[in-house]
Amino acid sequence: xxxxxxxxxxxxxxxxxxxxxxxxxxxxxxxxxxxxxxxxxxxxxxxxxxxxxxxxxxxxxxxxxxxxxxxxxxxxxxxxxxxxxxxxxxxxxxxxxxxxxxxxxxxxxxxxxxxxxxxxxxxxxxxxxxxxxxxxxxxxxxxxxxxxxxxxxxxxxxxxxxxxxxxxxxxxxxxxxxxxxxxxxxxxxxxxxxxxxxxxxxxxxxxxxxxxxxxxxxxxxxxxxxxxxxxxxxxxxxxxxxxxxxxxxxxxxxxxxxxxxxxxxxxxxxxxxxxxxxxxxxxxxxxxxxxxxxxxxxxxxxxxxxxxxxxxxxxxxxxxxxxxxxxxxxxxxxxxxxxxxxxxxxxxxxxx
Amino acid sequence: xxxxxxxxxxxxxxxxxxxxxxxxxxxxxxxxxxxxxxxxxxxxxxxxxxxxxxxxxxxxxxxxxxxxxxxxxxxxxxxxxxxxxxxxxxxxxxxxxxxxxxxxxxxxxxxxxxxxxxxxxxxxxxxxxxxxxxxxxxxxxxxxxxxxxxxxxxxxxxxxxxxxxxxxxxxxxxxxxxxxxxxxxxxxxxxxxxxxxxxxxxxxxxxxxxxxxxxxxxxxxxxxxxxxxxxxxxxxxxxxxxxxxxxxxxxxxxxxxxxxxxxxxxxxxxxxxxxxxxxxxxxxxxxxxxxxxxxxxxxxxxxxxxxxxxxxxxxxx
Numbered sequence: 330x331x332x333x334x335x336x337x338x339x340x341x342x343x344x345x346x347x348x349x350x351x352x353x354x355x356x357x358x359x360x361x362x363x364x365x366x367x368x369x370x371x372x373x374x375x376x377x378x379x380x381x382x383x384x385x386x387x388x389x390x391x392x393x394x395x396x397x398x399x400x401x402x403x404x405x406x407x408x409x410x411x412x413x414x415x416x417x418x419x420x421x422x423x424x425x426x427x428x429x430x431x432x433x434x435x436x437x438x439x440x441x442x443x444x445x446x447x448x449x450x451x452x453x454x455x456x457x458x459x460x461x462x463x464x465x466x467x468x469x470x471x472x473x474x475x476x477x478x479x480x481x482x483x484x485x486x487x488x489x490x491x492x493x494x495x496x497x498x499x500x501x502x503x504x505x506x507x508x509x510x511x512x513x514x515x516x517x518x519x520x521x522x523x524x525x526x527x528x529x530x531x532x533x534x535x536x537x538x539x540x541x542x543x544x545x546x547x548x549x550x551x552x553x554x555x556x557x558x559x560x561x562x563x564x565x566x567x568x569x570x571x572x573x574x575x576x577x578x579x580x581x582x583x584x585x586x587x588x589x590x591x592x593x594x595x596x597x598x599x600x601x602x603x604x605x606x607x608x609x610x611x612x613x614x615x616x617x618x619x620x621x622x623x624x625x626x627x628x629x630x631x632x633x634x635x636x637x638x639x640x641x642x643x644x645x646x647x648x649x650x651x652x653x654x655x656x657x658x659x660x661x662x663x664x665x666x667x668x669x670x671x672x673x674x675x676x677x678x679x680x681x
Numbered sequence: 682x683x684x685x686x687x688x689x690x691x692x693x694x695x696x697x698x699x700x701x702x703x704x705x706x707x708x709x710x711x712x713x714x715x716x717x718x719x720x721x722x723x724x725x726x727x728x729x730x731x732x733x734x735x736x737x738x739x740x741x742x743x744x745x746x747x748x749x750x751x752x753x754x755x756x757x758x759x760x761x762x763x764x765x766x767x768x769x770x771x772x773x774x775x776x777x778x779x780x781x782x783x784x785x786x787x788x789x790x791x792x793x794x795x796x797x798x799x800x801x802x803x804x805x806x807x808x809x810x811x812x813x814x815x816x817x818x819x820x821x822x823x824x825x826x827x828x829x830x831x832x833x834x835x836x837x838x839x840x841x842x843x844x845x846x847x848x849x850x851x852x853x854x855x856x857x858x859x860x861x862x863x864x865x866x867x868x869x870x871x872x873x874x875x876x877x878x879x880x881x882x883x884x885x886x887x888x889x890x891x892x893x894x895x896x897x898x899x900x901x902x903x904x905x906x907x908x909x910x911x912x913x914x915x916x917x918x919x920x921x922x923x924x925x926x927x928x929x930x931x932x933x934x935x936x937x938x939x940x941x942x943x944x945x946x947x948x949x950x951x952x953x954x955x956x957x958x959x960x961x962x963x964x965x966x967x968x969x970x971x972x973x974x975x976x977x978x979x980x981x982x983x984x985x986x987x988x989x990x991x992x993x994x995x996x997x998x
Contacts, residue, residue, distance in 0.1 A: 381890050401893040408894050414887035418909045427905075428895040479895070 330514055331392035331482040332357045333378065339386035340373055340539075347373050349539040350387070355532070358513045360506075364526040365536035366562070372487055374536075375519045379485055380404050391482055407476035408485040411492065413468045415460040415475075422447075422456040425474045446477040449508070466497045473508065484509075486518040490525065502528055523563050527551070535559050557678040560608050560671060566635060566646045569614075571607040572675060575599050583607045583672075587641040589620065594667040597681070604675035609665050611635070614647040618664025622647075624655050638663075737966035744960040755967035764943050765968065768951040772975075775862055775947060776926045782866045783922055784915075787873025792903075794874065795881045805878070812871035820935035823864040827851050827936065851937050854944030861936055861945050865929060872925075873918055880914030881907070920983035927976060948972050 333355040340348035348370045355361045363371040376382040378389055380401035388395050396404050415424050423430070425446060426439045434442075447453045450470040460468055469489060476484055486505070490498045506529045509516050520526055526533045527547045535542040535550065535558070542562075543555040554560035560568045573585035575593075580601045583591040591607055599605050622638040622645065629635075629652065636647045638661070647663065655661055672681045704710045738755055742748030759765045794805055811819060826833055827850035835847035850860045884907060892902045930949040933939065939946035939954060946954070948968055956965020 379890075379894060381893070401890070402896045402898070404894075406894060408891070410887045410891060412885065412887055414885065414891035416888060416892075416906065427892070427897075431896050431901055431905075475891075475895070 330357050332359075332390075333483060333515060333517065334390040335374070335378075335387070336390070337387035338374070338377065338384060338389060340370070340377060340382065341385050347539050348377070348385075351536075351539075351541055353534055353541065353544060355515060355517065358515055360509050360516045360518065360529060360531045361534060362518045362520060362526040362530035362532075363534045363536060364520055364523055364562075365542075367521055368538075369536045370539040371519045371521075371534075371536050375408075375485055375487055375517060378483070378517060379406060379408050405479075405481050406483045406485055407479040407481040408487065409469075409472045409476055409489045411488040413460075413472040413489075413492075415468055415471055417460050419459075420456065421452060421458050421460070421463070421471050421474075424460070424471055425478050427475065428479050442478050442480075443474075446474045449477065449511070450474050450504075465493050466501065469493065469501060470504075473505070477508075477512065480514075482515065484514050484516040486516065488520055489518075490520070491522075498525075505529065524565055527563065533563075535562060537562075553680070554671065555680055557606060557608075557673050557680075560673070560680070564610060566611050566648065568608045568610050568671070569643075569645045570673075571609075571640070571643050571645075572604065573607060574603070574605060575601045577601065585641050585643065587643075589641040591620065591670075592665055592667040593670060593672070597670075597672055599672045599681055605681075606673040606675050606678075608671035608673060609645075610669060611646045611648040613666045613669035614645065614663050615666065616649055616651055616653075616661065616663060618662055620663050620665065621660055622663050624657055624659050624661060626657060627653060627655065629653075636661075734966045735970055737963050738970040739967075740963045742962040742966075744957075744962060748963055751963070755964050756971070758964070759967055759971065764946070765951065765971075767943055768939075768946040768948050768968075769971075771858065771943075771945060772927060772947045772949075772972075774858065775865070775929070775945075776923060779862045779865045779869065779926050780919065780923050782862070783869045783873050783926075784919055786866065787870050787918075788877055788915075790870065790874040791877035791881055792907075794878050805875070808874055809871050811868050812875075816868065816931040817935055819868055820864065820932045823860075823867075823932075824936055827860050852941055854941055857937055857941055857945050861933055864932055864936065865926060868932065869922060869926065873922055876918040877911065877914060880911050880918075883914075884910050916983050920979065923979050923983075924976060927979065928972070 333353075335351050335353040338348055338351045339346065351370075351374060353361070363374060365371050373382055377384050378391075378396075380396065380399065384397050388397055390396065391404060391406070416427065419427065422443055425443045426434075429439045429442060443456075444453070447456060450473060452467070452470055452474055455463065455467060455471075460471065463471065469492075472489070489505070490501050493501060502525060505518075509529075518525075518529065530547055532544065533547055533550055534544050537558055543550055543559045545553075547563075550559060550563045554563060554568075557570070561570065571583075571585050571589075571591065573583055573589075573591075576582040576584050576590065580599075581593060581595065583593050583599075583605070585591065585607070591609075593599070620640060622640050624636055624638050625644070626637040627634060628637075634649045634651065634653050636649060636653065638645050638647065640663075653661075673679065674681060704714070737748075739750055739752060740748035741751045741754070790808065794801065794808065798804070825831065829847060829849055829852055832847055832850060834850075835844070838844045839847070849856060851857045888906055888910075889902055892906050897905065928949050929947060930953065933945055933947055933950045934953070937945045939950045943951075948971065952965045952968035952972075954965075955968060956962050959965070
């Protein structure tokens with residue numbers, strides 16, 4: 330196990346820069362998730378750590394060792410690929426033992442390492458099968474088993490759950506988290522799914538366009554997003570964002586572009602006269618209150634009701650614990666918890 | 682899909698109409714109908730000549746004289762014919778050496794072309810040239826290259842001071858054998874290289890990456906990932922390559938006509954030599970038929986080689 334450091338890491342393909350100076354410190358044993366929309370450079374960053382992509386600038390360290398010029402085979406890391414990358418001509422046991430076989434390990438040594446790993450992952454009865462004969466979830470487990478057998482310094486996961494169906498994804502999520510708690514190996518995990526990031530990570534790195542937008546614990550990002558991008562990316566359903574300015578009369582309320590007045594907590598940091606964005610998470614909106622909302626769509630999930638409505642001319646998503654008996658087109662009255670409201674500068678996107 | 686659903690009742694239809702009606706509804710009937718043109722073509726141009734050839738082998742037909750059935754006499758004669766056995770040896774030697782060289786060099790070329798080298802598409806196109814040039818044309822070019830006086834190879838070696846007299850490429854039995862093999866290899870490499878390149882491209886890059894992370898050196902990746910995953914394609918490609926080489930005719934006929942002293946006579950060229958210029962159609966046909974067991978053996982070998990490996994079976998994707 331080891332810590333991992335990215336120090337001003339850059340990567341460009343020709344003249345096209347894809348990683349534009351990334352600094353991250355990952356503690357020994359930490360579970361870090363790189364998250365961002367497709368094309369933000371998160372997979373490239375992971376592949377640079379694995380040694381599968383050349384590093385154009387900066388330095389990557391595993392433990393105390395700079396690995397910029399260390400070939401992948403000598404970095405002592407294990408990676409789980411999106412398509413699992415299982416060797417189709419080898420049985421499950423041989424797949425898991427491949428790294429040991431390469432090292433010329435003895436049969437008994439291989440067995441003492443493969444067997445426990447297979448047991449942890451519930452693969453013991455599948456050891457003689459070939460990858461083709463396995464389901465998606467089983468293949469995923471074999472890929473993880475291959476990584477566990479290595480007992481590496483760092484585990485890398487490149488969107489490992491994106492080929493699985495929704496139900497399996499949820500259970501594999503738990504399994505991976507459980508595995509990390511058990512093995513406590515430093516883990517770097519890439520996903521575009523913010524729910525995966527929120528549920529599994531010790532620390533999330535939100536990336537966009539080759540840069541880091543924010544680094545922090547899941548709830549820290551949720552409660553205190555640095556900017557509009559992080560605010561919109563983290564959380565599902567996404568944060569509602571309404572454009573407008575402070576009330577010129579007293580500066581203690583927010584007025585949207587179409588004249589709807591929304592509450593603000595005292596001591597907010599908005600400056601009068603500038604264009605602002607009013608951010609309210611769906612669960613910060615409650616039933617009953619001074620703000621009229623027209624209901625467009627209701628999505629009851631049993632536990633809660635998600636309502637898409639319209640306040641003024643802006644679409645707003647709300648999540649209510651109550652069961653609603655309204656129909657699309659009807660009006661309901663809502664209130665917004667001012668303590669849970671974020672104000673952003675509309676020009677820079679920075680949270681005030 | 683089932684097409685056996687009962688047709689709607691049409692009691693008033695004439696019986697002729699209902700025959701076509703039934704045919705158009707019958708899976709087997711239609712299948713046979715659609716296969717008919719191909720079957721006729723194969724019967725006329727493949728089965729008939731093959732059958733005629735096999736029959737001629739049992740006769741003493743000469744050009745201009747219809748023969749009579751003489752049983753296995755042609756084969757008994759060939760069994761005692763040293764030239765025939767020499768041609769069998771030549772054919773096996775030619776096929777074995779040329780195939781091994783084509784495989785090794787073709788695989789090597791395919792691996793190089795699979796790397797990220799500049800002008801990749803250009804090289805991939807150029808590599809096909811020996812294959813697209815008509816054999817007779819390239820054989821004529823080799824004829825010049827191997828010429829006893831004007832050979833460019835001899836000239837270069839003499840200029841370099843390595844030899845003092847031109848090499849007698851096609852005049853010495855072993856030189857001639859190796860020369861025609863070299864020409865055949867030159868011509869056959871593109872087919873092997875391009876087919877294996879196609880096979881290499883079906884191997885996902887992530888397998889190599891996974892193996893590299895697992896600690897494999899490039900040789901270990903080749904030996905344990907590339908080669909096993911390529912075996913099904915190697916089996917197909919090499920079967921075809923062996924069949925093409927075994928039945929080679931044009932190259933030999935243009936370069937040496939089987940000489941010197943029959944040293945490069947293959948079974949195919951000997952069969953033609955005896956049958957057409959020599960006029961002994963029956964005997965020529967018998968030589969050609971004698972190739973069949975060898976070809977069958979090659980096909981059976983590849984059939985078992987081609988059988989899907991255990992790892993390719995089962996599963997849904």
